[in-house]
Amino acid sequence: MLILGLETSCDETAAAVVADGRRVLSNVVASQYELHEEYAGVVPEIASRAHVEKILPVIRESLAQAGIGLGMIDAIAVGNRPGLIGSLLVGVAAAKSIAWSLGKPLVGVDHVHAHLYSGVLIDEGSDVSTSRAIVASTFPALGLVVSGGHTSLYRLDSWIRITRLGATIDDALGEAFDKAAIILGLPHPGGPNLDKLADSAGVNDRLVQFPLSRLSPSSLDFSFSGLKTALLYEANGVPGPKGKPAPAMTAARKADLAACFRRAAVDTILLKMKRALATVPAADKSVRRTVFCGGGVTANRLLRQELQALARGPDDLHLHLPPMRFCTDNAAMIAGLAHELLSAGIVSDMTLQATPTTSL
Numbered sequence: 001m002l003i004l005g006l007e008t009s010c011d012e013t014a015a016a017v018v019a020d021g022r023r024v025l026s027n028v029v030a031s032q033y034e035l036h037e038e039y040a041g042v043v044p045e046i047a048s049r050a051h052v053e054k055i056l057p058v059i060r061e062s063l064a065q066a067g068i069g070l071g072m073i074d075a076i077a078v079g080n081r082p083g084l085i086g087s088l089l090v091g092v093a094a095a096k097s098i099a100w101s102l103g104k105p106l107v108g109v110d111h112v113h114a115h116l117y118s119g120v121l122i123d124e125g126s127d128v129s130t131s132r133a134i135v136a137s138t139f140p141a142l143g144l145v146v147s148g149g150h151t152s153l154y155r156l157d158s159w160i161r162i163t164r165l166g167a168t169i170d171d172a173l174g175e176a177f178d179k180a181a182i183i184l185g186l187p188h189p190g191g192p193n194l195d196k197l198a199d200s201a202g203v204n205d206r207l208v209q210f211p212l213s214r215l216s217p218s219s220l221d222f223s224f225s226g227l228k229t230a231l232l233y234e235a236n237g238v239p240g241p242k243g244k245p246a247p248a249m250t251a252a253r254k255a256d257l258a259a260c261f262r263r264a265a266v267d268t269i270l271l272k273m274k275r276a277l278a279t280v281p282a283a284d285k286s287v288r289r290t291v292f293c294g295g296g297v298t299a300n301r302l303l304r305q306e307l308q309a310l311a312r313g314p315d316d317l318h319l320h321l322p323p324m325r326f327c328t329d330n331a332a333m334i335a336g337l338a339h340e341l342l343s344a345g346i347v348s349d350m351t352l353q354a355t356p357t358t359s360l
């Protein structure tokens with residue numbers, strides 16, 4: 001089955017063709033980085049206008065790269081929630097038009113749930129038999145999404161039954177990375193640039209011990225605003241009558257602070273992952289527990305290393321960590337998850353709405 005997926009929830013216009021829910025035949029992403037750079041963040045109106053300009057060329061390119069015509073598509077999937085309303089509307093309108101004109105099924109997909117699916121995707125040409133099968137005994141599984149808009153832990157009982165266990169109560173992790181990058185004077189996109197700086201030779205990621213937000217002892221929620229403020233004070237000095245000035249910001253200090261921030265942010269995620277693992281037991285004791293991860297911040301080098309180390313540890317986890325090209329927003333994950341929804345008989349119709357909020 002061939003599914004054309006569309007993704008326009010934020011500042012990436014994307015289209016992809018995925019076969020049988022796993023094999024990515026094409027994955028085209030038109031990024032809007034340059035358009036938003038001077039504002040150091042995404043401007044919704046600029047984003048939706050750019051989607052309108054890009055959506056048709058991106059769809060054409062995805063079909064061309066997959067080597068197929070539109071008539072060969074079996075279904076159209078679109079990320080219809082959550083996201084910027086004006087951006088979502090472009091993808092939803094395009095998907096509805098194609099589905100209606102071809103008489104093919106339309107499937108609305110939750111973008112955050114689709115991030116969880118991104119570690120399951122494989123490139124065309126890879127041997128499907130060597131990729132780990134996602135079978136009934138895979139579930140219940142634990143899910144982690146760390147993106148620019150979301151930081152959440154999930155219990156997955158199937159690809160259809162996804163329950164949120166915890167979420168950020170303030171900033172998402174990617175947002176915290178982006179704001180930390182602004183504090184350190186790094187260019188947009190902040191997260192990847194801070195990650196790169198933190199990897200500089202000779203950095204000291206123990207220069208400052210930033211606070212880790214634990215919240216209540218059993219909480220699976222996250223908070224990153226305290227960490228962000230701690231970095232602000234470390235970089236610019238503590239304000240107020242009892243304040244103290246900051247040491248001069250040298251290039252070496254900037255790299256050290258980036259590394260300390262990244263270390264604290266990643267440690268916070270790992271702390272909550274370990275708590276969450278205790279709440280999601282394996283249904284079958286003979287089967288290793290599975291963890292699905294996704295979202296832009298899974299591209300972070302330290303987070304990837306730490307998640308891989310966790311998987312190799314005593315918990316002995318099956319970790320589905322997306323390859324770099326499927327970490328950030330893409331339409332292959334939308335088409336992939338749509339295959340699971342369709343297989344379960346879940347189809348949308350022409351009343352499908354663009355919805356800014358997530359489906360929990």
Ligand code: KG4
Binds near residue numbers: 147178195300301327
């Ligand atoms: O998943 P995504 O593309 O969009 C949302 O759904 O939000 O995630 C984008 C976020 C941005 O905040 C970006 O700075 C962050 O992911 N990000 C990173 C890295 N690569 C992308 N954050 C830290 N380290 C990275 N290497």
Ligand code: ZN
Binds near residue numbers: 328
């Ligand atoms: Zn995303």
